Amino acid sequence: xxxxxxxxxxLNPFQDPLxxxxxxxxxxxxxxxxxxxLTMRKLLPALYRLAYERRLPSNFAVIGNxxxxxxxxxxxxxxYESTKQFLEDSPFDEDLWQEFARGLFYVAGxxxxxxxxxxxxxxxxxxxxxxxxxxxxxxxxxxxxxFYIPVIEQLGASGLNKGRHGYRRIVIEKPFGSDxxxxxxxxxxxxxxxxxxxxxxxxxxxxxxxxxxxxAFRFGNGIxxxxxxxxYVNHVQITAAESIGVGTRGxxxxxxxxxxxxxxxxxxxxMATVAMEPSAVFEPDAVRDERAKLLRSIRxxxxxxxxxxxxxxxxxPARIGGAAVKGFREEDGVAPNAQADTYAxxxxxxxxxxxxxVPFYVRTGKRLPKRITEIAIQFNEAPHTVFTGDATxxxxxxxxxxxxxxxxxxxxxxxxxxxxxxxxFRLRPVSMDxxxxxxxxxxxxxxxxxxxxxxxxxxxxxxxxxxxVEASWKVCEPILDVWQETQHDFPNYEAGTWGPxxxxxxxxxxxxxxxxx
Amino acid sequence: MTxxxxxxxxxxxxxxxxxxLAKDSVEKSSTxxxxxxxxxxxxxxxxxxxxxxxxxxxxxxxxxxxxxxxVRREPGAQLSGRALAQCWMPFGRRQQICSEQIEISAPPEAxxxxxxxxxxxxxxxxxxVVWFRNDSLLVEPALQLxxxxxxxxxxxxxxxxxxLAVLAQVKALxxxxxxxxxxxxxxxxxxxxxIAQIFDNHVCRKNLLGLHSVTIEHTSLEPPLTVPYLAHWxxxxxxxxxxxxxRSTQNPERWEIQRVTLTGLEFETSIRRKDETAVEARWDGHxxxxxxxxxxxxxxxxxxxxxxAPDPVFQSVIARL
Numbered sequence: 001x002x003x004x005x006x007x008x009x010x011l012n013p014f015q016d017p018l019x020x021x022x023x024x025x026x027x028x029x030x031x032x033x034x035x036x037x038l039t040m041r042k043l044l045p046a047l048y049r050l051a052y053e054r055r056l057p058s059n060f061a062v063i064g065n066x067x068x069x070x071x072x073x074x075x076x077x078x079x080y081e082s083t084k085q086f087l088e089d090s091p092f093d094e095d096l097w098q099e100f101a102r103g104l105f106y107v108a109g110x111x112x113x114x115x116x117x118x119x120x121x122x123x124x125x126x127x128x129x130x131x132x133x134x135x136x137x138x139x140x141x142x143x144x145x146x147f148y149i150p151v152i153e154q155l156g157a158s159g160l161n162k163g164r165h166g167y168r169r170i171v172i173e174k175p176f177g178s179d180x181x182x183x184x185x186x187x188x189x190x191x192x193x194x195x196x197x198x199x200x201x202x203x204x205x206x207x208x209x210x211x212x213x214x215x216a217f218r219f220g221n222g223i224x225x226x227x228x229x230x231x232y233v234n235h236v237q238i239t240a241a242e243s244i245g246v247g248t249r250g251x252x253x254x255x256x257x258x259x260x261x262x263x264x265x266x267x268x269x270x271m272a273t274v275a276m277e278p279s280a281v282f283e284p285d286a287v288r289d290e291r292a293k294l295l296r297s298i299r300x301x302x303x304x305x306x307x308x309x310x311x312x313x314x315x316x317p318a319r320i321g322g323a324a325v326k327g328f329r330e331e332d333g334v335a336p337n338a339q340a341d342t343y344a345x346x347x348x349x350x351x352x353x354x355x356x357x358v359p360f361y362v363r364t365g366k367r368l369p370k371r372i373t374e375i376a377i378q379f380n381e382a383p384h385t386v387f388t389g390d391a392t393x394x395x396x397x398x399x400x401x402x403x404x405x406x407x408x409x410x411x412x413x414x415x416x417x418x419x420x421x422x423x424x425f426r427l428r429p430v431s432m433d434x435x436x437x438x439x440x441x442x443x444x445x446x447x448x449x450x451x452x453x454x455x456x457x458x459x460x461x462x463x464x465x466x467x468x469v470e471a472s473w474k475v476c477e478p479i480l481d482v483w484q485e486t487q488h489d490f491p492n493y494e495a496g497t498w499g500p501x502x503x504x505x506x507x508x509x510x511x512x513x514x515x516x517x
Numbered sequence: 518m519t520x521x522x523x524x525x526x527x528x529x530x531x532x533x534x535x536x537x538l539a540k541d542s543v544e545k546s547s548t549x550x551x552x553x554x555x556x557x558x559x560x561x562x563x564x565x566x567x568x569x570x571x572x573x574x575x576x577x578x579x580x581x582x583x584x585x586x587x588v589r590r591e592p593g594a595q596l597s598g599r600a601l602a603q604c605w606m607p608f609g610r611r612q613q614i615c616s617e618q619i620e621i622s623a624p625p626e627a628x629x630x631x632x633x634x635x636x637x638x639x640x641x642x643x644x645x646v647v648w649f650r651n652d653s654l655l656v657e658p659a660l661q662l663x664x665x666x667x668x669x670x671x672x673x674x675x676x677x678x679x680x681l682a683v684l685a686q687v688k689a690l691x692x693x694x695x696x697x698x699x700x701x702x703x704x705x706x707x708x709x710x711x712i713a714q715i716f717d718n719h720v721c722r723k724n725l726l727g728l729h730s731v732t733i734e735h736t737s738l739e740p741p742l743t744v745p746y747l748a749h750w751x752x753x754x755x756x757x758x759x760x761x762x763x764r765s766t767q768n769p770e771r772w773e774i775q776r777v778t779l780t781g782l783e784f785e786t787s788i789r790r791k792d793e794t795a796v797e798a799r800w801d802g803h804x805x806x807x808x809x810x811x812x813x814x815x816x817x818x819x820x821x822x823x824x825x826a827p828d829p830v831f832q833s834v835i836a837r838l
Contacts, residue, residue, distance in 0.1 A: 012713060012716050012717055012722060013716075013725065013754045013755055013756075014709065014712055014713035014716055014751075014754050015713055016706075016709060016710075016713070016830045018824055018826075018828055018829075018830065019706050019709075019710070019820070019824070019828075019830070020706075020709075020710045020713060023713075023714065023717060025717070026717065026718060052808055054710060054711075054714060054807065054808070057714065057717045057718065058714055058715070058717075058718075058798075058803075058805045058807075059718055059803075093794065093795075093808055095794065095795050095806050095808075096795070096806065096807075096808050098806070099805055099806045099807075132718050132719070132720045134719060
């Protein structure tokens with residue numbers, strides 16, 4: 001192979017991939033919804049942290065937009081305050097901020113107004129010239145979903161979707177539609193302005209280090225994949241629990257619900273990552289093809305099956321730790337007879353050779369006892385128990401379990417039986433733990449740091465593709481339809497408990513029970 | 518009576534350390550301790566050199582089975598060994614994390630006897646890193662026998678009494694195909710990364726065609742090895758020679774490097790150490806500050822622990838020196 005020409009200006013001869021963090025080409029991030037919560041709590045802190053880690057080029061720039069009139073300096077001050085407040089697990093360096101803030105710009109305007117896009121075009125030209133960003137633009141839709149189509153339409157009409165020699169990419173936050181029909185409409189519309197390869201649908205769960213580690217765990221080790229099928233796996237439980245309620249988001253939440261908010265996107269993506277076939281190579285489309293295939297293999301439940309295999313729940317009031325906790329219907333902005341699900345549990349089946357007959361129990365809820373997200377893979381018990389189980393030896397037989405903890409305390413545990421020290425032959429379950437924080441003491445990047453950098457690098461492996469969005473809506477929409485038609489007897493679980501009794505019964509029918517995380 | 522040490526006894530002691538820690542912790546908080554081990558680290562150190570703080574800091578990022586081999590040259594020094602654990606409580610957690618340590622003291626003449634003990638003390642199946650904290654130990658014949666066992670050897674030319682001798686050893690190790698790290702090289706990673714970052718910009722990159730000189734200002738009387746490392750890295754990256762000038766500023770601040778200036782036909786880039794936490798770069802009318810806190814020895818070690826394969830960039834620089 002010929003050696004790279006060090007004088008070629010398209011290559012930086014000073015790279016050292018072994019020691020330097022992966023960096024990306026200079027670019028302008030155009031941030032719609034720059035005055036919103038997501039920008040202030042997640043995006044700007046993530047960008048600042050990337051700058052701190054020297055993973056952004058020094059001439060990287062952000063142009064923020066919202067309706068609020070602000071100067072560049074006002075925007076910088078606002079971002080300064082919020083970044084300082086919301087930066088997690090990281091020091092704040094005033095000097096670095098001054099440097100970073102020089103790359104922050106702002107254009108006010110209404111998203112439906114063509115004049116905004118003229119102003120943006122002028123600003124982009126000015127910033128690109130001043131900071132030599134190579135005509136690379138990454139648009140980020142951090143707005144209300146109802147603005148997605150108008151913004152994309154205006155980007156097309158103003159010609160901002162076409163670069164002279166740089167790239168044009170667009171990042172879209174979930175929800176990608178509120179049902180299959182609206183998802184199709186959105187996807188079809190986006191395609192008229194941006195090719196699918198330049199569309200980055202962000203699902204921040206996929207950016208979490210432990211979800212990425214599922215790939216490494218499954219496909220980097222030889223010992224697990226042979227067990228990863230119906231012969232050895234009894235069932236899988238995926239839990240995403242939150243201890244908090246809906247807080248100030250009650251009005252919004254009652255129109256969405258837990259199934260739409262969590263399962264349709266995050267948890268089905270997690271499930272697809274756990275259950276997908278190995279891809280031939282670790283490249284964006286190869287990996288996404290396999291995830292999409294898995295999503296398409298999930299059985300679409302009939303109305304009768306939905307009644308047997310799904311549970312909707314809503315939390316009621318309770319006292320937790322001596323304090324009174326409101327029920328969902330008492331939260332601000334929530335109707336007293338609201339039918340929204342704050343808890344959802346579904347038994348999914350994957351109709352393929354690998355997983356035929358293996359239930360995947362997926363649950364999510366608010367006001368559960370603690371905040372935890374984990375995947376628990378329960379293996380079949382030993383085919384024959386040689387140890388006698390009785391009151392003195394209650395664990396004579398206990399299935400092995402593999403736990404992939406996504407948050408908090410990211411890590412992996414394997415539960416197995418061991419002989420209890422002492423006389424007799426009493427067994428006890430013990431756990432072998434791998435903990436990210438202790439095996440790799442380095443700070444774990446946040447999901448947004450990972451995903452923003454990936455989008456700038458043009459790596460869509462951890463982003464959701466159009467066909468995946470549609471496949472997951474096809475799975476969830478029939479459930480939503482049945483739930484919509486049902487008059488639920490809510491509230492059906494007390495705040496601070498692990499959800500409705502019917503969710504336990506759903507598993508009991510298969511001879512299983514929820515693991516207490 | 519001649520003192521002896523036994524690997525079995527040290528491992529038994531280590532086991533007892535864990536039992537005591539677990540018991541103590543369970544009595545106090547019922548959460549137990551987490552025994553963490555990601556690699557083996559053998560530290561060869563002269564006499565009473567204090568490495569405890571450095572190793573404790575590095576162990577936070579790479580919990581390991583730590584073997585400290587102290588070579589004692591004072592008369593009457595005896596062979597001895599002990600097992601202990603370094604524990605810390607991560608912020609916001611209730612469970613202590615502990616990294617295990619075995620310390621062996623030996624007079625030079627006992628070193629050949631220690632090697633088999635050291636071999637028996639490795640945690641199985643985990644990488645072995647050997648750090649020669651003092652360059653005098655790098656030439657100890659007995660300790661040289663450790664090199665083939667190591668997945669990586671770490672030295673520090675900057676702290677060495679005889680840096681050129683260390684460089685010669687590094688060259689020999691590289692030639693033998695052994696992964697080797699020199700903390701003198703690690704010290705300039707951020708300088709290199711800052712230079713790389715400036716030339717991420719394609720407009721700046723065009724100026725590389727005319728780049729002809731590099732001037733490096735340092736604060737020592739004589740340039741430490743880090744200075745030629747940086748200059749030769751520039752040459753190696755560009756695959757051509759530059760006019761190299763090293764200048765001592767004899768600044769009371771003991772930075773490794775004070776300023777780097779790259780000069781071309783119509784171009785000058787300079788990066789200077791601004792203060793304890795940052796460097797400032799100037800190019801093409803632009804000024805930018807880059808975070809660059811003063812690095813501890815533990816920071817440098819941690820960077821090297823992350824690279825257990827041969828480092829081709831370092832190797833190409835070594836080949837030019």
